[in-house]
Amino acid sequence: MKHLANTWFAEQLSNHNIYTEYLEDHHPARMPCLDIRHLDWANASKTAKLLGMRFVALWAAQAGQQDKKALYAYMAFVHPEHRYALLRTPINLENPEIASISQHYIAAYRMERNMQDMFGIKVNDIFDNRWWIKHEHWPEDAHPLLDSFDGNTPMASDPDRADIDYDYVPCDSECAYEIPVGPVHAGIIEPGHFRFLAVGEKILNMEERLGYVHKGIEKAMQGRNVEDALKLAGRVSGDSTVGHSWVFAQACEYAADMSISTRASYIRGVLCERERMANHIGDIGAVCNDAAFAFMHVQCSRLREDMARLHAEAFGHRLLMDCISIGGVSRDLSTDMCQKLIQQSRDIAAEVEHLRAIYADAPSIQQRVIGAGIVSIEDATDIGLLGFVGRASGHYPDARIEAVYAPYDELNVPIPKGKLGGVSTRVWVRFEEVANAARMIIQLLEHLPEGNIQTAWKAPQAGESGFAAIEGWRGEIAAWVRFAQDGSIDRYFVRDPSAINWLGLELAVRTVPVPDFPLVNKSFNCSYAGHDL
Amino acid sequence: MLRILYQIMKVGTITEASLSNGPFNQGEQSTRFELLGKQLETAIKKRFQGSLAIRLVDAGSCNGCELEIHAANNAYYDIERFGVHFTASPRFADMLLVTGPVSINMKTALVLTYEAMPAPKLVLAMGDCAANCGVFGVDNYAIAGSVADIIPVDAVVYGCPPSPTALIQAILATLE
Numbered sequence: 030m031k032h033l034a035n036t037w038f039a040e041q042l043s044n045h046n047i048y049t050e051y052l053e054d055h056h057p058a059r060m061p062c063l064d065i066r067h068l069d070w071a072n073a074s075k076t077a078k079l080l081g082m083r084f085v086a087l088w089a090a091q092a093g094q095q096d097k098k099a100l101y102a103y104m105a106f107v108h109p110e111h112r113y114a115l116l117r118t119p120i121n122l123e124n125p126e127i128a129s130i131s132q133h134y135i136a137a138y139r140m141e142r143n144m145q146d147m148f149g150i151k152v153n154d155i156f157d158n159r160w161w162i163k164h165e166h167w168p169e170d171a172h173p174l175l176d177s178f179d180g181n182t183p184m185a186s187d188p189d190r191a192d193i194d195y196d197y198v199p200c201d202s203e204c205a206y207e208i209p210v211g212p213v214h215a216g217i218i219e220p221g222h223f224r225f226l227a228v229g230e231k232i233l234n235m236e237e238r239l240g241y242v243h244k245g246i247e248k249a250m251q252g253r254n255v256e257d258a259l260k261l262a263g264r265v266s267g268d269s270t271v272g273h274s275w276v277f278a279q280a281c282e283y284a285a286d287m288s289i290s291t292r293a294s295y296i297r298g299v300l301c302e303r304e305r306m307a308n309h310i311g312d313i314g315a316v317c318n319d320a321a322f323a324f325m326h327v328q329c330s331r332l333r334e335d336m337a338r339l340h341a342e343a344f345g346h347r348l349l350m351d352c353i354s355i356g357g358v359s360r361d362l363s364t365d366m367c368q369k370l371i372q373q374s375r376d377i378a379a380e381v382e383h384l385r386a387i388y389a390d391a392p393s394i395q396q397r398v399i400g401a402g403i404v405s406i407e408d409a410t411d412i413g414l415l416g417f418v419g420r421a422s423g424h425y426p427d428a429r430i431e432a433v434y435a436p437y438d439e440l441n442v443p444i445p446k447g448k449l450g451g452v453s454t455r456v457w458v459r460f461e462e463v464a465n466a467a468r469m470i471i472q473l474l475e476h477l478p479e480g481n482i483q484t485a486w487k488a489p490q491a492g493e494s495g496f497a498a499i500e501g502w503r504g505e506i507a508a509w510v511r512f513a514q515d516g517s518i519d520r521y522f523v524r525d526p527s528a529i530n531w532l533g534l535e536l537a538v539r540t541v542p543v544p545d546f547p548l549v550n551k552s553f554n555c556s557y558a559g560h561d562l
Numbered sequence: 563m564l565r566i567l568y569q570i571m572k573v574g575t576i577t578e579a580s581l582s583n584g585p586f587n588q589g590e591q592s593t594r595f596e597l598l599g600k601q602l603e604t605a606i607k608k609r610f611q612g613s614l615a616i617r618l619v620d621a622g623s624c625n626g627c628e629l630e631i632h633a634a635n636n637a638y639y640d641i642e643r644f645g646v647h648f649t650a651s652p653r654f655a656d657m658l659l660v661t662g663p664v665s666i667n668m669k670t671a672l673v674l675t676y677e678a679m680p681a682p683k684l685v686l687a688m689g690d691c692a693a694n695c696g697v698f699g700v701d702n703y704a705i706a707g708s709v710a711d712i713i714p715v716d717a718v719v720y721g722c723p724p725s726p727t728a729l730i731q732a733i734l735a736t737l738e
Contacts, residue, residue, distance in 0.1 A: 164667045173703055181701040184666055212671045215650035217631050219620045220668055241667045242622045245704030261697045267626025267723070311632070324566050330636035331576060337633065347633075347725065348626055387565050558624045 034058040038077075038106075038114035045076045052117065056283045056495045059433075060113035062103075067118050067127070074104065074130035074137075082106040083413045083426055084134035085113070085498070086507050086524040087141060089120070089148050091176050100148065102127050103522075104137070105496065105507060107431050115496055115509075126151040136412050136529045147174040147247075162240040162561065165193040173248050180248040197224045198236050204228050208543065212241045219557035223546075230542040235535055243561040250521040255281055255355050255486065258518045262508075263350050266525055266559030271297075271304040272501025273559075274353040276523065279434065280510040281355055284495030285487060292480040293357035294435035295473045299370065300344070300352055302466040302473075305502040306374070307336045309417075309459040309466075310381060312554050316456055317388065319548045320397035328384055332377050339373050342366075357483035367474045378467035385460050398453040402537040402549030405450060414533045415526040416504020417458040418553055422450035422533075428500035428507075437500075440469055450537075452552040462502075488516025503527060503556065525559030577640045598730055599644050605737045606645040610656060614646050614733070617655035617679070621672045621709065622698075623662030627689045627723040631659070634726035641730060652678040657736065658685045660709045661723075663695040669706045676713045685709070686736045687718045688729065696722060 035058065039049045047069045055062035065073055077084075085105035092099035100120040107113045120127055129152045131138035139161055141152045146163035149172040163171065166186040172178055197207075205228050212220035222238035246265060250258055262277035263270045275297055282289060314329025337347040343366045344352045352359055362370070388394060404414065409422030419426055425444050429437040445461035447454040489495075494511035504526030513519035534553045538546055578595045606614045620628060634641045635648070649655050652675045664672055676685070687709040690696035695708050709715050719732030 166670075167666075178703070180703045182703065183706050184703040186666070212668065213619055213652075213675055217618050217628050217648060219623070219625055219628065220671065241671070242620070242662070242665055243667055243704050244622055244663065244665055244698045245702045246698070248704075249699055249702050257697075264624040264626070264697055264722075267624035268629055270624075270626070311629075324570070327637055328569065328573070330632065331573065331638070334633055334636050334638050348629060348723070350626065350722065383569070387569065390565070556625065 035061050035112060035114065037111040038108070039063055041080055042073060042076060045072070047073050047076065049116075054490075054493050055115070056286055056493065060115065060496050062115040062117055062494070062496070064117050067120070070102070070118050071128035071130055071133070073116055074133045077106045078133045080108060082108045084136050085505070086522070086528075087130070087137045087144070088509070088522040088524075089144050089150060089174070090511065090520040090522070091174070100125060100150070102144070102150070103509065104130065105509075107426070107498075109431065112431060112433070113496065113498065120150060125149060126153055128153050129155040131155060134413070136532060139528065139532075140524075146172070148172055149175065159196055162243050164240055165195060166190050173245060178248075180245065180251075195238055197238075198226070198234060200226050200233065202228075205233055221557045225543060225546075227543055230544070232538050232541060232543055232546065235538045235546070237531055237535060239531065239557060240561050242558050244558075246562045247521060250518050252513070253518050254516065255488070255518070258521065259353075259355055260351065262521070262523070263353075265523060265562065266527075266556040267348065267350075268308055269304070269501045269503060269506070269525070269556065269559060270348055270350045271300045271353065272499055272503075272506050273523065273525075274351070275301060276497050276499040276501075276506045276508040277510070277521070278353050278355050279497035279499060280495040280508045282495070283497055284493045284510055284512060285489040287356065287484060287487065289357050289435075289484050290480040290482065291435065291478045293482045293484070295477050296358045296362060296482065297353060298436040298440075298473050299470050300349055300358070301499070301501070302470045303336065303340065303370075303374070304349055305466045306377065306463050306470075307333050308502045309463050310336075310377070312551065313388075313456055313459055315554075316398070316452065316548065316551045317394055319551050320394050322388075322391065322394040325384060325388055325394070332380060335373065336377065339369065343370060354483060356486045357481070361482045362474075362477070367477060371471050371474050374467045374470045378464055381460065381463050395453070397545075397548060398456060398552075399451065401452045401541055401545055402552060403449070403451045403540055404533050404537045406448065408536050409450065409533065412532050413529060415529055416500070416502070417455055417462060418530045418533055419504065420445055420458045421447040421454035423448045426505060428498040428505040431505075432498040432500075434497075434499070436473060440472065442469075452549055455552040488512060491519070501526065503554075503559075504530065523562070525556055527555035527557075527560045531555050531560060576637050577643070578638055595639070595727055595730075598727070598734065602646070602730060602734045602737075603644040605734060609737060610645070612645050614657060614737075615649040615655050616646060616657045616659050616733075617649055617652045617675065618659045618661070619672055619675050621660050621662045621668045621692070622665035622705070623689065623691060627661035627692075630723045630726055630729060631661075631688075634729050639726045639730070641726075644730075646733060652676075653680065655679050656684060657733070658683060658713075659688055660685065660692050660713075661688045663691045663698050664706045664709060664712045666704055666706045669712060672712060684736050685713060685715045686732055687715045688732070689724060690720055690722045693718045693720055
């Protein structure tokens with residue numbers, strides 16, 4: 030065993046009179062899962078807050094084949110020094126209820142609403158009780174993730190509920206007006222609804238209504254074999270396919286207590302960093318395009334296309350889908366191809382640096398991005414904003430460091446530390462990350478060790494679970510998987526960083542005029558698909 | 563400003579089938595693409611007076627298809643030179659491009675967008691999910707069905723996601 034069990038959180042909780050039981054069937058031991066009493070739930074999260082831990086995710090699961098009756102709620106936290114820890118508590122299936130933790134961790138409230146929608150678990154003292162993923166036309170008693178729910182036939186809408194509208198935050202003032210936008214937006218983007226309250230040009234409040242692309246992924250995962258489940262995991266959010274495939278594969282590998290070859294982990298690192306580069310470059314261009322600086326957009330989409338074409342050649346897919354397998358990677362790299370990838374990563378990073386100088390010297394774009402869409406350090410830390418969004422606002426979580434996984438445990442992962450929290454800072458962080466990603470790709474490929482790219486998969490026992498966190502290009506993706514009897518998936522939960530970063534967008538647009546919304550939105554570029562699942 | 567102009571000059575024209583010798587401008591692919599483009603341009607000239615307006619609706623995709631639609635607009639493919647452009651309003655649209663399986667939460671929005679288009683209207687379903695619900699599966703409570711189950715579809719392009727070339731081919735096929 031490479032890592033010993035992490036007992037720090039259990040000791041801290043016991044100091045606060047919260048009794049914990051270590052779960053043997055959860056892996057890896059350095060990210061332990063602790064069983065706590067139902068009545069300690071809110072108190073445990075309060076303690077975690079006091080200890081300076083960051084909230085990662087909150088979800089529920091029926092115990093499946095082990096115990097048909099049991100229902101559990103889970104939450105995950107991470108400490109900058111003592112790393113990840115999970116808490117679990119049983120919920121009475123006859124009368125399912127649990128205390129809300131959103132008073133301590135604001136980012137939990139949409140996940141709690143989701144838990145109410147999906148399981149019918151009543152969350153006590155939650156300050157926002159509206160349905161979230163469950164849209165108004167759903168039948169009232171539909172709780173898709175309960176075992177008793179038939180997930181195999183398309184759910185019919187409830188005709189009596191057809192005219193009910195979501196209860197948006199109202200405003201009594203005669204000066205304020207509402208602008209409804211979406212779900213079908215003007216550009217080539219995903220669907221979601223934004224409700225603006227504006228006074229003149231200024232945005233008073235913006236409220237998100239998501240869930241339009243909810244595709245029942247968590248339910249569809251249940252009962253799949255690992256190969257099919259991996260394909261689906263890679264399509265949780267198409268632009269982040271490497272990150273999502275990796276987190277699924279890693280969680281499965283942890284659950285089965287297996288490790289992959291160093292060569293495979295290096296190639297995974299290359300895939301992930303290439304994805305980071307491609308998306309950041311594309312987004313930098315798109316942000317500039319939203320401020321009418323089309324030159325950058327044309328240049329950046331050219332570079333992105335160059336990357337996509339080499340991806341097709343090297344890995345067989347322009348967007349790098351299905352390149353990661355359970356136990357390794359699906360394509361090996363020849364020495365020639367390594368050289369090509371090194372060369373291109375180096376060239377593109379140099380071109381981006383050149384474009385960056387032009388961008389920084391162009392007053393027309395700088396005037397739009399500087400000071401627009403600010404999220405303060407306090408808010409960012411409070412919400413726990415992830416990835417480049419957090420790093421632009423003085424909050425620097427990075428799963429590549431916190432979750433300690435190969436190949437990053439052997440690399441120096443530099444973290445750009447922004448503080449000002451506006452569009453320009455987010456763009457700055459992205460520029461930095463492009464350069465860092467290119468450096469890491471070159472480093473990994475130059476030292477690519479020999480070896481297999483695939484380790485044989487052996488399914489874990491029924492009931493074994495694994496937790497993994499991967500730094501995708503948007504930020505930390507967290508996932509938890511539990512296996513059923515025949516090596517199939519019993520329950521898969523995944524939290525895309527968007528689930529947290531969407532909250533940051535609502536705050537960021539409060540300072541800008543309505544026409545700046547697209548600019549600010551693009552600088553976040555949260556995933557709708559990754560959030561809605 | 564000078565630096566912007568210099569950069570534009572330095573990169574030159576990279577659009578497929580142009581005379582430049584970019585690193586990825588492989589002969590065969592370019593010729594095929596240009597041939598496709600020419601056919602598309604002719605069809606659009608003849609039937610739409612040179613301009614085909616497309617409205618995209620993501621009815622539940624993973625956003626992979628959207629990335630490839632963006633790519634079709636980049637300088638390499640530059641789909642706009644053949645007369646194809648993406649419009650913000652269904653009122654101006656000749657064609658509806660739909661990606662993703664139709665989720666139960668997007669079904670109404672998709673139908674409303676379709677109804678808002680002036681007739682005659684064309685519908686192109688893009689990607690495996692739009693064609694047959696793909697990896698998300700037809701046996702899923704949250705999926706209302708493939709695009710053809712919800713609105714009339716004229717053509718389908720397979721792929722996960724379809725490449726920009728495949729997309730242009732499919733637009734041409736829809737017109738014919």
